[in-house]
Amino acid sequence: MSGPRRERRKADPEFLDPERLYVITGDLDDSERAALDLVTMVVAQAEPSPTFQPEQAAILRLCQAPLSVAEISAYLSLPFSVVTSLLSDLLATELIESRAPIVRATLPDRSLLEAVMHGLQKL
Amino acid sequence: MDFRSSDTITGPRTEDVLPTTATAAVKVVIVGGFGVGKTTMVGSVSEIRPLTTEETMTQAGVGVDDNAGVETKTATTVAMDFGRISLSEELILYLFGTPGQERFWFLWNGLFEGALGAVVLIDTRRLEVSFDVIGRLEERGVPFVVAVNTFPDAPHHPVEALRRALDLPDEVPMIDCDARMRASSRDVLMTLMRYLHSLAVPLA
Numbered sequence: 274m275s276g277p278r279r280e281r282r283k284a285d286p287e288f289l290d291p292e293r294l295y296v297i298t299g300d301l302d303d304s305e306r307a308a309l310d311l312v313t314m315v316v317a318q319a320e321p322s323p324t325f326q327p328e329q330a331a332i333l334r335l336c337q338a339p340l341s342v343a344e345i346s347a348y349l350s351l352p353f354s355v356v357t358s359l360l361s362d363l364l365a366t367e368l369i370e371s372r373a374p375i376v377r378a379t380l381p382d383r384s385l386l387e388a389v390m391h392g393l394q395k396l
Numbered sequence: 397m398d399f400r401s402s403d404t405i406t407g408p409r410t411e412d413v414l415p416t417t418a419t420a421a422v423k424v425v426i427v428g429g430f431g432v433g434k435t436t437m438v439g440s441v442s443e444i445r446p447l448t449t450e451e452t453m454t455q456a457g458v459g460v461d462d463n464a465g466v467e468t469k470t471a472t473t474v475a476m477d478f479g480r481i482s483l484s485e486e487l488i489l490y491l492f493g494t495p496g497q498e499r500f501w502f503l504w505n506g507l508f509e510g511a512l513g514a515v516v517l518i519d520t521r522r523l524e525v526s527f528d529v530i531g532r533l534e535e536r537g538v539p540f541v542v543a544v545n546t547f548p549d550a551p552h553h554p555v556e557a558l559r560r561a562l563d564l565p566d567e568v569p570m571i572d573c574d575a576r577m578r579a580s581s582r583d584v585l586m587t588l589m590r591y592l593h594s595l596a597v598p599l600a
Contacts, residue, residue, distance in 0.1 A: 279527040281563045285535040310510055311449070311478075312421040312490045331405045338413045341421060341490060343478055347447035348407050353504060354451060374421045376510035386593045389422065389512070392483025393589065396441065396582045 309357040311343040314372040328359050329368070336369060412444045417485040424588065425508060426493045427533075428517035429525030433545045433575035434493030435477045437517060441581045442479025442491065450475045451503040474500045491585075496529040508533075513588050514540040517575065520550045523561060530562060541569040541591055543584045567591075 316339050321330035328349070335348055346356040363369040375385060408414075426434045439446045453472045474495070481489040494500070494507065501507055508514065514533055518526045526542075533540050542564060546552075553561075555570050564570065571587050574580045 276561065277524045277527070278561050279524075279530065279563045281565070282531040282534040284537045308505065310423075310506055311492065311504055312423045312488075312510075314419055314421050314488075316416070335405065335407045338408075338416060339418045340408070340414065341480075341488070343449045343490065343492075344408070344447060344480075346449040347478075348405060350450075352451050353449055357505070372419045372421075374423065374510055376506070383593055383596045385422070386512075386589050386596060388487055389483055389489060390586060390589045390593070392481065392487065392489070393582055393586055396481065396578065 308373075309342050309360055309371065310374050310376075311353070312341045312374040314339045314341055314374075315345065315360060316340075316370050316372075317368065318370055319368045329363060332356075332359060332363060333368060339372075408444070414482065414488065415485055418482065418488050420486050421488045421490060423490045423492060423511050424585065425511045425514045425538075426491060426517055427496060427514055427529050428493075429496045429519065429522060429529075432517045432519045432522075432525075434517055437515075437543075437545075437573075437575035437581045437584070438477055438479040438491050438493045440576055440578045441481060441585065443482060444480050446477045446479045446493075448475050448477050449504075453500075453503060474503055476504065489585075496525060501532075508536055508538050511538065513592050514538050515584055515588055516540050516542045517545055518542060518558075518562075519545055519547060520553055520558070521547065523558070526562070530564070539588075539592055539595055541571065541584065541588045543571050543573045543575075543587075545575045546572055 315332075315336045317333045317336040319333060321333040325333065328351070331349055332345060335345055342353070342356060342360065345360070346353050349356065351359075360369065360371070364371060426437055428434050435446060451474050453474060476492055476494050478490055478492045481491070483489050492507065516526055516530055516533070530540070530542075542562065544558065555572075559570060569587050569591050571584055573584050
């Protein structure tokens with residue numbers, strides 16, 4: 274096969290520093306700046322009431338069952354950054370609860386991967 | 397106020413509502429050039445109709461986006477399609493199809509950092525568009541497999557020739573797939589999980 278060829282790259286230490294990964298997903302002490310991932314799961318802790326902002330009421334209505342931040346953004350047709358800002362306010366007032374995703378930084382965990390494979394096999 | 401009244405927001409269809417036990421989420425990123433079949437692959441394995449999340453890039457793009465010489469601040473909307481697979485009552489897998497251009501990746505907090513791994517979807521007719529993507533994943537230390545989407549009119553190259561052209565290490569799995577087929581896309585994800593499993597250290 275002729276044509277263009279790629280050259281392999283080395284891992285850049287800037288992206289491999291585990292401390293950096295911790296800083297991104299950690300910082301749980303400061304609820305104002307809770308790090309919300311696309312797949313952070315959100316569950317409402319309250320029913321929407323007419324006193325809430327429409328966006329907040331919509332989020333509470335959507336999240337009566339668990340929903341990811343990405344899904345909330347899609348259903349509300351709002352940019353990811355806008356949704357994370359709205360969710361941060363709701364988190365600070367404990368109107369919603371969030372569950373951080375299982376990220377690769379907390380791996381290696383073979384049992385998790387086995388659970389994923391088991392689930393995929395049922396598809 | 398251009399936000400729709402919350403009464404008109406359409407949430408998940410009844411059959412798409414997750415059980416309250418769904419508390420653990422993992423994600424996989426499918427990355428590739430324009431038109432390579434990312435959304436097709438997401439759609440073929442997703443249990444929900446693929447959804448789209450958007451982000452707007454404004455001044456954050458300065459110095460990153462290629463708009464040198466452009467005086468006015470421009471806003472670019474970047475969309476990302478995603479799907480979902482409930483693996484069990486607790487564990488949910490999200491699949492994100494993202495454009496190959498790395499300048500968009502920063503828009504989504506920790507998109508790659510938190511991902512279990514990535515699938516690089518390639519089209520043998522335009523192999524070179526995947527070079528930069530693969531290089532970026534190598535730099536970031538994100539484990540990935542390469543899936544060759546078999547388009548009917550695409551030239552068929554032996555896997556070893558493609559591996560040389562892509563300069564992939566022997567251990568990186570390559571697999572042919574038909575992104576339109578659920579079983580084929582599922583096999584790609586299984587290949588990624590087996591590869592990650594081989595890289596993982598057993599728990600002490």
